[in-house]
Amino acid sequence: MSRFKGDLAFSKKTPKTGVLLTNLGTPDAPTAPALRRYLAEFLSDPRVVEISRLIWMVILHGIILRIRPAKSAKLYDSIWTEEGSPLLAITQKQRDAVAAQLHKSYGDDVVVDIAMRYGNPSIPSRLKAMQEQGINNIIVLPLYPQYASPTTGSTFDAIAKEVGTWRWVPSISFISSYHDNPLYIRALRKSIEEHFAEHGKPEKLVFSYHGMPKRFHNLGDPYFDFCHKTTEIVTKRLGLKEDEYILTFQSRFGNAEWLKPYTDETLESLAKAGTKHIAIVSPAFSADCLETLEELEEENREIFEEAGGESYHYIPCLNAREDHIDAIVSLITPYLKNTQ
């Protein structure tokens, strides 16, 4: 028995390229037991929570996993659809649309699949499925436009851990960040312009990015700078003046300081200062999920309206929009040059 797994039939299979689109993950059901499993895996990742392992495991298993699963299950239940978790259902639609475009040029030589960093379909299971199909060239695109160690960095760890057990390690290309990719920026700009055309230009456009502990930024994580870069390019293309938009960070977790300004506090102070009409967009998410459909659409709307705001519009994520699929395909295409 060897620690490295091999496949004697592998070299006889037709060489193929595999595209693996990944996202964060989601529970299998909006129930407390499913949330406990999902959060246990997610919050045990040292890239996500960077404090002493021993202390954190006591807090996680002794307090958080006893309280948070039931609370989070209720929130997930409020956004769950007939197709299941929105994040997974949208990622499946993105996979189908990307596959349809790539199959036009490459036929069956390219296989497009999805995997989640936590929960299902898992990264090891989808990589093994690629190995069984004889895929010898893998392109991994984590669907986070702005690189962050807890998201994209952690995806790389999971890929490396799985292929680290393979005897024949294939060619692997890993796309680290696309915060300034022209087609991603174009899709974002167009989605905002379409929204303005339908609902009018707001007094303030809020760019709300998922938050991260400030300490990660101080230790060299580029996420904060990448969020600012995306906002700078998009607002320039939209022709917005500095007082017409604001960048904020949402989804705080725990008591430590996170990147600022916080979305909820900003919305409250904007409304209290007399801003009546805002639109909010969340460019760090490539698919609508709990953090947008519940936190932005519901919780933050309530905060703004209770503080005196009158018109609150959430601009959906790029999801399976055609221009977003074009952006994803353009990111993958340079790595397909070895596909025969």
Ligand SMILES: C=CC1=C(C)c2cc3[nH]c(cc4nc(cc5[nH]c(cc1n2)c(C)c5CCC(=O)O)C(CCC(=O)O)=C4C)c(C)c3C=C
């Ligand atoms: C504990 C720290 C967390 C860090 C750091 C973090 C970073 C981060 N996350 C995303 C994208 C998503 N996060 C989502 C949910 C979510 N995130 C955290 C915590 C951290 N995220 C928790 C505990 C949860 C679970 C929800 C809850 O229980 O409240 C999701 C949504 C998943 C879904 O199923 O809909 C996404 C997507 C990014 C981009 C990011 C970057 C720094």
Ligand SMILES: [Fe+2]
């Ligand atoms: Fe998160």
Ligand SMILES: [Fe+2]
């Ligand atoms: Fe949240």
